[in-house]
Amino acid sequence: YDPHGGRAIGSREMLDIREAEYGGEMLYVNKSEHHPMVQTEYCRDEGLRKYWDDWSYPYHKHGDGPLYRNADASAYNQNQDQLAIEMVRRWYDFYRERPGMGRRVNSGGAKIIFSDTQTHSRGAENYRRSGVVDPLRIPKDAYYAHKVMWDGWVDVENHSSYIIGHWNYKPGVVKPVYVVSTGDSVQLFVNGKPQEMPKRDYEFLYTFNNVKWEPGVIEAVSYDKAGKETSRTSKKTVGEPKALKLTLMQGPEGTYADGADIAMVQVEVVDENGNRCPLANDMVSFALEGPAEWRGGMAQGPDNYALAKELPVECGITRVLVRSGFEPGKVKLTATATGYAPETVEFNTIPVEVEHGLSKFNPSAALKSRLDRGETPLTPSYYDKKVDVKVKSAKAGYANDKVANSYDDNELSEWRNDGRLETAWITYELERPAEIDDICVKLTGWRQRSYPLEIYAGDELIWSGDTDRSLGYVHLNARPVRSRFITIKLKGSAADSDAFGQIVEVVEPKAGELDLFKAEGGDKTNHELRIVEIEFLETLRK
Structure with a gap:
């Protein structure tokens, strides 16, 4: 708090302080319609630059390393390929909540360790290896993955692609090839021969499974929705050391x-x-x-x-x-x-x-500033892709006096039922009829609890399944049915199993925090439905 300017800034305990210039926790994803939510750390996984993948010398099996505090520490002993993939996953947590994706947005995250450094570590080595470059600033593959994803103020502005890894293997090797790209589709070629079409994950990641190595050139070509080429990149087999x-x-x-x-x-x-x-x-x-x-x-x-x-x-x-x-x-x-x-x-x-x-x-006198990125634009560097249809009112099976906590833009409040299945529901009345196709929700215990839900538009079922565990928000892609009323209903007991058990806060959360990490009674699921924030998104049609 600045007593002279009347300003407050900070994280964790300031998520609900409207006077704060910004908020944001360390690890988890926050959103707000009032002020920027900036995460101070993302992707704590570690990996030594020396290890390419499971098929490359010196043949470090991904995740191999000692226990950390008597627990599995494979997340802190990653190979380069999987570390880069994890960086894409974790950045996408923020990217999909960016401006243009609704009323409540996230303003981005800071990489916890940009360059490997002599700080607290949890892996096999005695220093922190969460960086996208090593201590001598030699890039890892994760660095080039970020160059692809970060080339724009908000949305992608310049198209590019990158093939993770190298192309020097032994005969007989068949492996996945990963391409990080801004394109809407990617085709992979080995010596000019097209490979099977990839699986696309996290918007930027394309996985080509079972690619057979042969010496020569591997090339990735990216296209937009109209089939026009947007970028291409290649790697080749390098000769013997000379x-x-x-x-x-x-x-x-x-x-x-x-x-x-x-x-x-x-x-x-x-x-x-x-x-x-x-x-x-x-x-x-x-x-x-x-x-x-x-x-x-x-x-x-x-x-x-x-x-x-x-x-x-x-x-x-x-x-x-x-x-x-x-x-x-x-x-x-x-x-x-x-x-x-x-x-x-x-x-x-x-x-x-x-x-x-x-x-x-004066050593700094000879150093020139880098101004080639240009000034921050005065106009939006994104276009609206989704609109958040506001909630007019809601009623629930229990605690109707607290039901507004589930849509009050305050991530320190929640609505919860009393643990009985018959009370585990909320019906929301929207401000207008809408074809809701994306329900964005932050559920208490987001990283370790999966909720079995049914979602109705009026009386019509539009989504059913178990929610993913996450570091904040999940998106439930519903079948769009025009309605003014959306009902969220629990259909069974929630299941707990920490999806991020190795990736924990350095400063442990307090008992009772909504992530349920060591929270009092957090292991008692019953038929409990607990909603921190919910948004009803309608995709804008061009």
Whole structure:
């Protein structure tokens, strides 16, 4: 709270504070029609960049790793392909609640860890690997998945696609191929031969099952609803390792001799055409000469190879750091590895003026801002796809005085019945007759409880089934029948089984919170129907 400006901002306990500039929990998905709901963490799963998939060297079985607090920790030991897929799933939790999808919306989420870092971890390694890049900012596949999904202010503005993984396998391998794409459909080709049509999940993910590997080129072509091509991407089989390739990475004006500036050198194992070999794991030794200090890199191994002058490339690439000294001069770094010719990079550090022991050099002065994204648009960067038909009134089998809690735009309130099947229903009267085809609902215990429901438009059944467990809202795609009255009815006992048991809050929720995590009496389901928020959405026809 800002006592001078009268502003309040925050999360968790401020979901119902209208004066707050924004709200939002850490892990769960929130929505509001009053102020932005921004999640401060999403996708806590971890995965080492070194592991491509189940079919690639060094053959780490997805999820393998020790227990965490005596519980399964496979979510924190993912391979790259499955980590990228999980990122798509979790981002879609927010994307489908974006502006344009009704009156109450979510305003997005912040990646919990953008780059792997030395923070609290729960997997096999001793540092956090939830990043889309590793500690040296080498991208994982999840990075490229985000580039596809995030290329727009709200809706997709620029079309692109990305094939997860590489295309260097052994003969006989048959595996799924995953494509992240903004297209409405995707076709996959192996050396020009079309593959079976994919399954589409989470809007952006296309899964081609049982693709047989053969050396050559794999290509994904994406199309819009009219069949027009929107993007294409490809990967090819890389040849045998032939050489080391070094790339010097410095600030825009070079490296300054201020005793603090860093130069980074990227090391790759490449084939005869200069293509990175995705399965190379060679040990590389480094020798540094000149006025600079070795700061090294990192890799999986004892002490993460901290400050080691010999460390392996992983998936054909690594990076190392050298820190400038206080005297300018030529710096030379040589890399050697068995079977390859030595490679060297050289650069000169730039003098820094010092007077009476104080530097006149401001490191940030040479850094240029990135403005190519442009300013935030003044007009909406989306179009309305669904309209939320408001509730005029409602009546329930129990606690009619609290039935408005189920549609009051307050995620800290709920309506619940008394645990008897005959009282587990609510009938909503809408403000107008509508063909409701999407019922968006947040049910108490969203991540661990599945509710068996029937939904009626008037007297006609339009949806029946068990709700999915989620990190917030579920969408029930109903058969559209024009009506002014929608009835939600429990048809049996709810079932509990935590779908996100490994992914828990660092700060545990209090007893009684609506996610039921360690909530008092949360394990007693009976015939209990509990609704936090419900919305009745009608798809707009173009």
